Amino acid sequence: MKDLERLRTLIKEPVELVLNQQIQMELIxxxxxxxxxxxxxxNGYDNSAGFFYKQSEEERNHAMKLFHYLCDQGATAYTPEVPAVTQEFDSLRAVFETVLEQEIAVTDSINRIIGVCRREGDYATEELLKWYVKEQVEEEYIARRCLELIDQIPADQVYYLDTKLASVTYDKNPFENE
Structure with missing residues (x-):
């Protein structure tokens, strides 16, 4: 029976655990x-709202990519509990500070998972996670760039940042050539 269980999945329990934790983090x-x-x-930041709606969907897709991966590998993917989150912010700058903090935490988590994969000899999952590493570089860059712009422009011209965010797509970074 133990041999049959081993055939069920190539993913070892420590990797399954951290991937399920990452699914929860992505959904949060x-x-x-x-x-x-x-x-x-x-608060009248229509383009920023559109950007964050897209980001919300993208993060859900990140979770689903991991969820499907676990299922496809014969492992167990758990539907995580998502706690309540903050609904109010003091300013657009505070929003982007929160974004940067969250993205740094996600990067740290992805790096930790890669460490677990290496310890467990799970090269397939590590290969999957390379996509997440690249994604996190972009996510952190956009958050940092938005904070830099907020600091550089007068408070009454924050609409400039709002208009720049209208051009963010999954394959185009509006700040790349600045």
Whole structure:
């Protein structure tokens, strides 16, 4: 019976555990971005709201990619509990500070998972995670760039940042050539 269980999945228990934790983290990120979108909508930052709605969907897709991966590998993917998130922010700058903090935490988590994969000899999962590493470099860059712009422009011209965010797509970074 033990041999049959081993054939069920190539993913070892420590990797399965951290991937399920990452699914939860991605869904919490999705929830946070959705709350940010709502705050931006309520405060007249229409393009920023659109950006955060897209980010929320993207984070959910990140979670689903891991969820499907676990299922496809014969492992168990758990539907995580997502706690309530902050709905109010003091300013657009505070929103982007929260974004950067969240993305740094996600990067740290992905790096930790890669360490677990290496310890467990799970090269297939490590290969999958290379996509997440690249994604996190972009996510952190956009958050940092937005904070830099907020600091450089007068408070009454924050709409400039709001308009730049309208051009963010999954394959185009509006700050790349600045």
């Amino acid at each position: 990120s999705s929830s946070k971005y959705l709350a940010m979108a709502g705050w931006c909508d309520r």
